[in-house]
Amino acid sequence: MDEALNRPVASLRLNPKFGAVNVLLALGWRNLWRNPRRTWLTASGIAFSVWMLVFSWSMNNGTFGAMIDTAARQFLGHVQIQHPEYLDDPAFDHLINDVSGLVEDASNLPEVEGVAVRAQSTALLSAGERSFGGLVIGVDPQQEAVWSTMPSRIVEGRYLQGAGDLVLGVRLARNLGVGIGDEVVMLGTALKGGVAAAALAVVGILETGQAEMDRTLAQMTLDDFRAGWQLGADQAHALVLLLHRNKDTAAVAGRPWADGVIARPWTELMPEMVQMVELKRSGQGLFFVLIAVIVVFSVINTFMMIIFERTRELGMLRALGMRGGQLQTHLHIEAFWLCILGTSLGLALTGILLALLSVNGLPLPESTRELMMIYQMPERLYPEYSWGATWVAVVSMLIGTQLAVLLPAWRVRRMLPVEALRKED
Amino acid sequence: MSNPVVEVRGASRVYTEDAVPVHALRDVDLTVQRGEFVSLAGPSGSGKSTLLNVIGGLDRPTSGTVSIDGVCLNDLNDTELADLRLHKIGFVFQSYNLIPVLSARENVEFIMQLQGVGAAERAQRAADILQSLGLETMGDRRPGELSGGQQQRVAVARAIVTEPALLLADEPSANLDSTTTGELLDLLRVLNETRGVTIVAATHDPMVMSYAKRRITLRDGRIENDSTG
Known part of the structure; x- marks a missing residue:
């Protein structure tokens, strides 16, 4: 007792607060399950965004890969050894x-x-x-x-x-x-x-x-x-090389060849295909951004509801001595768990679907056969998992949910404990 | 020898409601010595909760000064006030205000975790306090699984486990029946007499007032009566 009484306030501020992290992690996770339906709904939105990006990117990877492979096998190859001026002036x-x-x-x-x-x-x-x-x-x-x-x-x-x-x-x-x-x-x-x-x-x-x-x-x-x-x-005029894997194109094209020749990768031989891939991916990226924005607003809404419902409790935490920053961290951790839940769900669903499709492939309808031939697409599409899209989806959802909590957390930080405690449950 | 835990000098608190100033406290002077058990009584709107909030650093006086354990609250920013509450003041609320997703033991450990107390020491102190309050078998239950009296005892355990300089209780018996209120007050008396915990309780309840050694009555934001014994 005497120790507490004699401890000056200034030194108390320097005490390590690491012990608070554990309880904030536990609080954040358990708080999610106070309203399971809302948690699942919000997590589903995050899961959908992750699924949409990773699944469609992986399917497109497979499709583009198949188109490139088809084009390469039909005529162009992955790499052509040519006279240095032949591509521009045949x-x-x-x-x-x-x-x-x-x-x-x-x-x-x-x-x-x-x-x-x-x-x-x-x-x-x-x-x-x-x-x-x-x-x-x-x-x-x-x-x-x-x-x-x-x-x-x-x-x-x-x-x-x-x-x-x-x-x-x-x-x-x-x-x-x-x-x-x-x-x-x-x-x-x-x-x-x-x-x-x-x-x-x-x-x-x-x-x-x-x-x-x-x-x-x-x-x-x-x-x-x-x-x-x-x-x-x-x-x-050309030595056409077909590679086992498209991903080796740059390495093969980039290796030293004899004097008086140049190695052209398919990206130079088929610039229209590169443009088509970039165009499709730009569209995909834009769609993902739109979905992500909707998810961010959904998370904002969820957390505005949370602080509305828990105003009194948050005021009590302030009264007990939790700092404004800790209270804000508390909400950010809850959003972090929500994001982990949603992204895990999205990645699990995506993984299962892609695993099934990688075995059976996605058959294209007969009516599109002519179009498939024109665009040199195979009759069945197989995905090629995109780790890059996974990384982008997870990181953007983490950043998005944390940004979404900024406004509610800022309001909590500014909350006066005496006013919060007055709020009726 | 004078050893004040609470010193309030000329404290006023004016709210504005619908553009009309409301004087919740008017020029209040109050000194509470270490080890006192003080009740703040008075009708609704008399200012007892406001005074309790001002003493606890939950609200700031419009004018005047408040010192806790020698520290002037007027000089502290919000973070410093939070730290002062964390280390020097224990709160017992009318509605228990336990954290519903934590067990009784975790609620008791909560403030120690914020203080950075080590896990082993936390567990030991929580176990000791729960046992001393007859809650040793309730440690793993969540607040929703406890009766009102048990919840209030957990709230008291949480408030005193860090051995604060001051225990503030706002209508601690409001949601309890008379038997449970008696048990709670016996507990507070024991804490006051054996551990020297300084207690200030705002209450309407004559039973709480009867347990306090010093009874202060407020009316219209002023101290109307201050009696001991």
Whole structure:
């Protein structure tokens, strides 16, 4: 007793208050369950926000990944080794040399699943009285067969097998009025302004689902192309690399390659896909912000109700000696628990759903098949879990709920204990 | 030898209600010595609760000074006032005002936790005080599981476990029957006589007044009568 009486107030203010943290944590958690329905409702709002962001981001990750993979497997690859100026100026003489050395170099990389050498040029394709412009590509049929989906796009005839074979896009074949076995003559510009010419028999017609390709594409063997367009045996326009994982694209593109070539990642080869992904993610981000704002207002409302209901109790805590800052901390801790509850619920639901979908996939309706082909999407979508979205969702909910409590907590901090204690229950 | 715990000098408290000034306290002088058991009586609106609030640092006088244990409350900011209440004053409220989500034992430990008392010492002191008040079997019960009398005893335990210089009680018997009130007052008397706890209780209840050694009556914000014995 004497010790308490003799203790000056100034020194009391310096006493450690760490013991208060435990009781504030316990108070915050238990207070949540004084009104379970309201707690579950508010936590559900937080859970929905977390679910919405993480689930949709993960599904989009999977979708974008599938689109990129489909596009890469069909034609473009994840990385292309080109002449440094070829992307901006696809002139015929922007060639890469020592292709066999580059193929050997690329094939030894563990990230690389397959390589394909290609040379290409625009040409005038003629059959009988009809002539149309097209994109003629020389490919190695064996390399393409390993990983490219182009051979599987054949709708009539067969894919390239050897010298003299020609495959046309379905619309180009229709425009030229040719079918399997018909001969097509191609005229173009070879190296150093020479005339490039080839006459080959159509062995197959393919349909990619992309109008531009179906209207212009013509494929022949690389040897036929080199002969007709007068390229050297070790020259081509692109070495196309397919990787096991899309995430290795930057690393493979960024490694040192031979002099006189440059590695282009798919992000440079398909800038429109990058823009589409960014656009979709911007929309997603905006939607999440809107939902988060609604959740913040819901938390504000919850805590305004809490301090209204517990005014007398909060006044009593002040009367017993709790500082204004501790009382404010008390509410922030309660909001923290609410956020932990909501985010845990949201992440658990998201995890379960994504786990189920990662096994079974999300089937797309038959009516969207044409659209899927155009956008190179698979028939089933599989999620790819986004840790980044998880981080963003949890941190933004933590910050959002803490900001939401600022106003109610400020009111509590300013509360006069004598007035609070007068309030009727 | 003069050893005042409470010193009130010329304290007035004026409220404004609907733009009309209400004089809840008018120039009150009061000194309470250590170890006294004082009752503040008077009709409703006489100023007894206001005086109790001013002494307890829950309200500030419009004019005049209040000192507790030698510390002038007028000089303290809100945080310092909170610290003074935490360390020097115990409160017993009319409606018990226990924290409903904490058990009886946790309620008793609460103020010690705010003070930063270690866990082992807290547990021991809480167990001792609950036992001395006959509540040793009630420690794990929450307030809603206790009777009114038991809740008020827990509130007293919470108020005195930190051995404050002053115990303030605002209508401590208002919600209790006469038997429970008698038990509570016996308890307060024991605390006052054996532990030397200084008690100031605002009350309407003649039974509480009869237990107090010093009875002060207020009327219209002024001390009308101050008698001992």
